[in-house]
Amino acid sequence: MSSAQLEIQLIASLVAIACAIPGTFLVLRKMAMISDAISHSILPGIVVGFFITQDLNSPLLIVLAALTGVITVVLVEQIQKTGLVKEDTAIGLVFPALFSIGVIMIAKNANDVHLDVDAVLLGELAFAPFDRLLISGVDVGPKSLWIIGIILLITIGLLFAFFKELKLSTFDAGLAASLGFSPVAIHYGLMTVSSVTTVGAFDAVGAILVVALMIAPAASAYLLTTDLKKMLFLSMFFGVFSAISGYWVAHWLDASIAGSITTMLGLLFLVVYLFAPSKGLIAVMYREKQQKIEVSLLTFLLHLKNHTEENERHVNHLREHINWQKIRAKTVVDLALKNNMVTIDNHIVSLTKKGDEFTSQAIDYIITNEDAQIEDMKDDFFLFRG
Amino acid sequence: MSSKIAVQVDDLTVAYNYKPVLWDIDLEIPEGVLMAIVGPNGAGKSTLIKSILGILKPIAGSVSIYGKSYDKQRSLVAYVPQKGSVDWDFPTTALDVVMMGTYGSLGWIKRPGQKEKKAALEALEQVGMLPFKNRQISQLSGGQQQRIFLARALVQDASIYFMDEPFQGVDATTEIAIINILKALRKANKTVIVVHHDLQTVPEYFDWVTFLNVKKIATGPVKDIFNDDNLTKTYGINYKVSIQK
Numbered sequence: 202m203s204s205a206q207l208e209i210q211l212i213a214s215l216v217a218i219a220c221a222i223p224g225t226f227l228v229l230r231k232m233a234m235i236s237d238a239i240s241h242s243i244l245p246g247i248v249v250g251f252f253i254t255q256d257l258n259s260p261l262l263i264v265l266a267a268l269t270g271v272i273t274v275v276l277v278e279q280i281q282k283t284g285l286v287k288e289d290t291a292i293g294l295v296f297p298a299l300f301s302i303g304v305i306m307i308a309k310n311a312n313d314v315h316l317d318v319d320a321v322l323l324g325e326l327a328f329a330p331f332d333r334l335l336i337s338g339v340d341v342g343p344k345s346l347w348i349i350g351i352i353l354l355i356t357i358g359l360l361f362a363f364f365k366e367l368k369l370s371t372f373d374a375g376l377a378a379s380l381g382f383s384p385v386a387i388h389y390g391l392m393t394v395s396s397v398t399t400v401g402a403f404d405a406v407g408a409i410l411v412v413a414l415m416i417a418p419a420a421s422a423y424l425l426t427t428d429l430k431k432m433l434f435l436s437m438f439f440g441v442f443s444a445i446s447g448y449w450v451a452h453w454l455d456a457s458i459a460g461s462i463t464t465m466l467g468l469l470f471l472v473v474y475l476f477a478p479s480k481g482l483i484a485v486m487y488r489e490k491q492q493k494i495e496v497s498l499l500t501f502l503l504h505l506k507n508h509t510e511e512n513e514r515h516v517n518h519l520r521e522h523i524n525w526q527k528i529r530a531k532t533v534v535d536l537a538l539k540n541n542m543v544t545i546d547n548h549i550v551s552l553t554k555k556g557d558e559f560t561s562q563a564i565d566y567i568i569t570n571e572d573a574q575i576e577d578m579k580d581d582f583f584l585f586r587g
Numbered sequence: 588m589s590s591k592i593a594v595q596v597d598d599l600t601v602a603y604n605y606k607p608v609l610w611d612i613d614l615e616i617p618e619g620v621l622m623a624i625v626g627p628n629g630a631g632k633s634t635l636i637k638s639i640l641g642i643l644k645p646i647a648g649s650v651s652i653y654g655k656s657y658d659k660q661r662s663l664v665a666y667v668p669q670k671g672s673v674d675w676d677f678p679t680t681a682l683d684v685v686m687m688g689t690y691g692s693l694g695w696i697k698r699p700g701q702k703e704k705k706a707a708l709e710a711l712e713q714v715g716m717l718p719f720k721n722r723q724i725s726q727l728s729g730g731q732q733q734r735i736f737l738a739r740a741l742v743q744d745a746s747i748y749f750m751d752e753p754f755q756g757v758d759a760t761t762e763i764a765i766i767n768i769l770k771a772l773r774k775a776n777k778t779v780i781v782v783h784h785d786l787q788t789v790p791e792y793f794d795w796v797t798f799l800n801v802k803k804i805a806t807g808p809v810k811d812i813f814n815d816d817n818l819t820k821t822y823g824i825n826y827k828v829s830i831q832k
Binding site: 229231284362363364365366368369371372373375376378379380381382423426427428429431432 | 604637640641642658661664666668672673674677678679680684687690691693695696697698699723725739
């Protein structure tokens with residue numbers, strides 16, 4: 202592996218971590234689309250900054266572009282506040298307008314410089330190692346690496362300092378306000394960090410990948426954990442994993458690095474979405490199926506409890522009475538037998554003591570909806586897990 | 588009940604997009620009362636609480652807590668928002684939510700430590716939710732979630748408690764548990780202000796009541812002013828509830 206390859210992977214990984222941090226909070230605040238808006242609308246900021254500084258990596262350019270990002274958020278909120286259109290419409294109005302201004306400015310004035318729409322959308326990660334930072338003539342590494350490194354350090358510093366405030370205002374803005382933590386200040390702080398990160402990552406990975414790196418790792422992590430800190434770490438891990446694996450996929454396929462990383466992010470989310478232990482699609486489908494069987498079981502047990510007469514409890518009559526198909530009836534009876542809730546004696550089904558108690562308890566719960574009495578049943582039955 | 592005024596609201600007017608939702612409210616809440624705020628939907632009950640707590644900015648009027656502005660008296664006040672105002676799928680545990688109640692006294696940047704954790708565990712114990720401390724909040728029933736919110740307010744150890752519909756969507760056991768805690772707070776000379784929907788239970792639960800419908804209709808002891816006349820004025824129809832006095 203050459204040092205250029207290593208540098209590209211390092212840049213991609215740092216970008217992934219820097220994106221995962223604000224991304225986690227954007228996902229939790231249901232503001233994923235805002236990152237899309239920011240990533241596009243900072244273009245005019247970048248172009249104006251470039252005209253002034255003639256340097257794509259100048260700090261002034263980053264400040265100007267980040268400012269455009271914050272202006273985007275303000276504009277979206279102002280349009281939304283009129284009550285005439287909803288938030289998604291406001292986002293859809295603001296960012297194409299700003300983005301198109303940037304596109305026109307590039308087309309009119311910057312045709313002959315290293316700034317074109319393709320690079321803006323997809324980035325040029327492969328070229329990142331060629332743009333070196335020289336300090337008094339000494340090569341200290343690629344410029345992009347330094348830029349994203351510094352942004353990441355600041356982001357981590359802010360996360361450490363304001364983790365509590367971010368968590369509180371994301372979960373309960375009303376309480377945050379009443380306790381004196383300005384949710385508005387925290388909101389704009391997060392928007393500023395998102396904008397700065399987007400600008401810093403923009404040059405390396407482009408507008409589309411920035412969005413993917415902010416949202417996909419956080420969305421995947423959200424399906425896997427119920428702990429905010431773990432969610433942050435998982436997002437970072439997923440981001441880095443996709444960055445590095447995406448790089449090698451691009452290497453083998455001789456394809457776009459940004460495109461490959463984004464594809465890996467998509468695949469990663471798909472796998473998590475299908476296989477996540479409790480929130481994944483397969484787990485949910487399994488749970489729903491089990492719940493259906495359990496409801497049937499309860500119906501069956503209740504029928505037995507309500508009928509003491511033998512002819513109502515005869516195996517041959519049960520199927521007609523409850524009106525179930527053979528397979529379903531068999532599944533339910535097997536489940537009841539397995540749990541020692543019924544006994545079958547001479548074709549007559551009877552509730553055991555356990556089955557009787559279980560039925561009363563379950564009915565009580567369904568009527569009163571009081572949780573305390575079914576705590577011990579939650580482990581065995583999906584039905585009672587809410 | 589002492590004669591001190593815990594919360595004073597003067598000429599408060601609040602508007603959303605220039606449409607007043609609270610109009611010229613004057614209100615004095617004495618220390619140590621357990622007060623219900625009642626009124627129809629859209630009467631501005633939640634808005635009143637939010638304006639007192641500085642979450643919403645009024646277009647006119649002022650609020651004072653024990654004679655000083657809310658900003659200076661924050662530490663004396665605890666707030667229980669409507670249960671539906673937060674996302675219960677948020678990745679956090681019951682204990683962690685209760686710990687949030689300690690953030691106010693910690694201030695910016697400082698992290699909660701052992702002392703805060705201990706206080707949170709005690710509050711969980713008080714509402715009977717200690718066995719659920721590590722449970723993810725979406726795995727709790729509606730009643731349990733409301734108890735968690737109550738514990739989060741208790742951990743603040745405030746003098747005045749504002750609660751927005753704490754009985755909404757809770758089971759009977761939780762309702763009794765909550766009202767017992769509220770009565771215990773009153774006994775400790777705390778002031779408790781509750782947005783309440785169930786008119787039938789007002790005389791049983793509360794000793795003070797405020798009728799609100801954009802304007803203040805009446806405020807005072809339940810035994811003096813909780814009558815058909817005020818109910819009709821507030822709800823606009825000939826409202827009669829059977830009240831056992």
